Amino acid sequence: MRFNHESDVEAFRAEVRGFIAAELPPEEERARRGYERGFRDNQEEYDYVMGFQKKLSARGWLAMAWPREYGGGGASHMRQLVYNEEMAYAGAPVGNMGIAWVGPSLMLYGTDAQKTQFIPRITSAADWWCTLYSEPSAGSDLAALQTRAVRDGDDYVLNGQKIWTSGGHLADWGWMAARTDPDAPKHKGITMFMVNMKSPGITVRPLINMASRHGFNEVFFEDVRVPATQVVGEVNRGWYHMAVALDFERSGIAAYAGGRKSVERLVALARTSAALLAARASVRHELADRSIEVQAGTFLAYRVATMQARGLVPNHEASASKLFGSEMSQRIASTGMHLLGMAGQLRDGSPAQLLDLASGYLQAASATIAAGTSEIQRGIIATRGLGLPRG
Numbered sequence: 001m002r003f004n005h006e007s008d009v010e011a012f013r014a015e016v017r018g019f020i021a022a023e024l025p026p027e028e029e030r031a032r033r034g035y036e037r038g039f040r041d042n043q044e045e046y047d048y049v050m051g052f053q054k055k056l057s058a059r060g061w062l063a064m065a066w067p068r069e070y071g072g073g074g075a076s077h078m079r080q081l082v083y084n085e086e087m088a089y090a091g092a093p094v095g096n097m098g099i100a101w102v103g104p105s106l107m108l109y110g111t112d113a114q115k116t117q118f119i120p121r122i123t124s125a126a127d128w129w130c131t132l133y134s135e136p137s138a139g140s141d142l143a144a145l146q147t148r149a150v151r152d153g154d155d156y157v158l159n160g161q162k163i164w165t166s167g168g169h170l171a172d173w174g175w176m177a178a179r180t181d182p183d184a185p186k187h188k189g190i191t192m193f194m195v196n197m198k199s200p201g202i203t204v205r206p207l208i209n210m211a212s213r214h215g216f217n218e219v220f221f222e223d224v225r226v227p228a229t230q231v232v233g234e235v236n237r238g239w240y241h242m243a244v245a246l247d248f249e250r251s252g253i254a255a256y257a258g259g260r261k262s263v264e265r266l267v268a269l270a271r272t273s274a275a276l277l278a279a280r281a282s283v284r285h286e287l288a289d290r291s292i293e294v295q296a297g298t299f300l301a302y303r304v305a306t307m308q309a310r311g312l313v314p315n316h317e318a319s320a321s322k323l324f325g326s327e328m329s330q331r332i333a334s335t336g337m338h339l340l341g342m343a344g345q346l347r348d349g350s351p352a353q354l355l356d357l358a359s360g361y362l363q364a365a366s367a368t369i370a371a372g373t374s375e376i377q378r379g380i381i382a383t384r385g386l387g388l389p390r391g
């Protein structure tokens with residue numbers, strides 16, 4: 001199969017690889033730190049990630065797909081795909097919610113004052129954003145969210161609780177959905193806010209995941225005052241603002257590029273440790289399957305990106321890529337454990353560790369929950385992709 005990349009895209013790939021080689025620590029160090037898995041537990045890791053993102057910004061790559069009028073690079077979908085692919089393969093810390101959806105939403109719905117205040121600080125990696133959607137009783141059914149925002153003079157007053165807030169402990173600003181009309185049908189009473197995370201009345205409590213990492217948090221709001229000028233878009237239309245398909249690269253290529261790197265590391269170990277393979281012959285077939293899955297999944301991601309490049313809006317196609325990539329990453333982690341046997345359980349820092357798999361294995365469990373669960377993705381594929389009636 002041949003993909004008709006634009007003529008300069010492969011030259012750009014080489015440029016990205018050169019940048020990575022010059023700016024990131026050696027591969028073993030990158031894998032150990034696990035930044036690609038979204039680790040920003042503490043100030044040191046945060047400073048490292050922000051330092052790297054400032055370098056991307058200086059090069060015009062942080063917001064490379066944004067329109068030029070907003071400080072972006074106006075890059076094509078295929079160029080963005082190649083960039084995401086190379087960064088994920090290298091385990092580079094490129095995730096940034098401000099770039100992914102806050103900025104694009106402001107471009108669509110923000111006031112001129114909001115754009116002037118926030119967009120340059122997003123494109124220069126001056127501010128770090130977290131996303132305040134999920135609540136204890138509102139995840140897949142996000143429109144059930146209960147956190148209240150009540151107008152009081154020039155402000156709104158927020159009360160309630162959010163949960164699973166990635167990076168909330170380090171964020172400067174929160175991108176938040178709250179209920180402004182409790183009497184309206186649930187999709188029609190939600191409004192989007194930008195909240196300064198240092199506001200009085202906000203309490204951020206850590207949630208430590210089973211890999212012992214502090215990635216996400218609970219966030220409590222007690223009479224938090226937010227100026228009405230920080231409402232984004234129309235009051236009570238927040239659901240529709242949130243649901244808008246943002247036309248930026250969302251192919252899911254990162255899972256496949258990261259998966260390719262993981263499979264290569266396992267294969268390299270299996271080649272040099274004959275005893276490991278001899279003890280578990282079935283792992284040969286598992287590694288072959290994982291290798292095929294990485295390749296097939298990469299084409300799912302390319303399909304999404306090429307649709308976007310042609311001006312189409314991928315829907316169930318993006319769900320298929322997300323679903324397959326997240327379940328594949330769990331299978332790769334399991335194959336690694338099968339290969340290493342009991343040694344796979346050794347944690348980072350152990351002198352007997354052959355490969356740093358334990359943390360990634362535990363971390364992979366969340367891939368099929370974050371950003372929409374597998375059941376939700378299958379529902380989208382069944383109804384919108386296959387045209388099946390709702391169950």
Ligand SMILES: Cc1cc2nc3c(=O)[nH]c(=O)nc-3n(C[C@H](O)[C@H](O)[C@H](O)COP(=O)(O)OP(=O)(O)OC[C@H]3O[C@@H](n4cnc5c(N)ncnc54)[C@H](O)[C@@H]3O)c2cc1C
Nearest residue numbers: 131132133134138139140164165166366369370371373375
């Ligand atoms: C690593 C990670 C990072 C996250 N970061 C953030 C963040 O920064 N900000 C944020 O707001 N949220 C974040 N989340 C939350 C995430 O969006 C939710 O966990 C997710 O949407 C699922 O919601 P839930 O946990 O409430 O599960 P529920 O919605 O309660 O689901 C429980 C189970 O029921 C199933 N289910 C639910 N509805 C249906 C249905 N209609 N059909 C079939 N099955 C169904 C689900 O698939 C799941 O198996 C994060 C989650 C993870 C794991």
